[in-house]
Amino acid sequence: MGPKLYCCPESGNCYKVRLLASLLDISLEKVELDFFHGAHKTPEFLAINPKGELPALVDGDILLTDSSAVLVYLAGTHPDPGSSKTPSNYWSAEAVEQAQIVDWLAFTASYISGSLSKARAFKAFNWPPNTSEESIKEAKARGVKSLKVLETKLEKSDWLALGRPTVADIAIYVYVALAPMGDISLEPFAAVKAWLERVKALPGYIPLTGLDQPF
């Protein structure tokens, strides 16, 4: 039995995994949960993932509960299409490159999730419903700071971690692309916008519903 991915269609974090699986031509056994009715908070799911979050990947004794780790797992254990070499170039066999990728995976968690992702979830889904105005204001301010950090990097290089696309780009792409859904404009960030287009042009790219038409 292969790895089982617990996910939901609305989540950008789940989309990251589906996107990488498509880029690497990997078939996953998916279990879709109804996020807005709390299917990720049931005792049954909390017994699988005590964080009560999606996505989660289970492969025998292995449990991964963060999308970045799932990306490393998939890219680390599969080759690129047409190649027999593992890991895929979306990850690396070299420790220095692995550290450079982890640096941007950490940026996803410490910057993007609490800012662009949070602003979008509230604006688009009123989620979580009791979010304060102050909290949204802080999230938007940190979102703009995040975009400035990305712009500084992407003015000098085509991809975030290395001279090629990696799981770092896949992890950060979606909530940047969705920033306008949280009322954060991408217009001042030309290098970021050009990078979004480079991601969209990757062979095997699949869109997320709402990505091109923010609501």
Add this chain to the structure above:
Amino acid sequence: MGPKLYCCPESGNCYKVRLLASLLDISLEKVELDFFHGAHKTPEFLAINPKGELPALVDGDILLTDSSAVLVYLAGTHPDPGSSKTPSNYWSAEAVEQAQIVDWLAFTASYISGSLSKARAFKAFNWPPNTSEESIKEAKARGVKSLKVLETKLEKSDWLALGRPTVADIAIYVYVALAPMGDISLEPFAAVKAWLERVKALPGYIPLTGLDQPF
């Protein structure tokens, strides 16, 4: 010229790096910055690290701006003391194990930093000075949730990511040990407390000022 580490003595994130360097017997060229007088926000330092945060590691063209990435870099490029095998057992040469470690590094960024770390910085250093009561209350609630997730894991295994200590344990250890400085009691978390003692018993362990005597 070897890698240069920008750090400050008060930061738990900087301590993680010093701790791992001690465990692996690595000498680092350190540049200590005066955090509380904003030495990490000067134009000179922002030109090095646009995030304006510590620690940061610079090695030629390579810039790492998150402590987790610095840990992977050091453990990935050095052997354990007495061994000639690289990477150290604090990291791994296996992609599946790397993903399991990254899962807990992501937990550090998405759970620990905004909760235990934030509550401690405010209580111990009044930092940042304009933090709202609501924000501290949220941080403490998420801190308790973080400890529950850790307790669930550590009731079943001695170490977080694998059957041995890894950079995941080093990344998460410090702000858990410092939780009482942020008025978050560790008393209800027996498995977490036993794990803290296991980390302290690692050969080469060094303490952080204030770690054993919270103020």
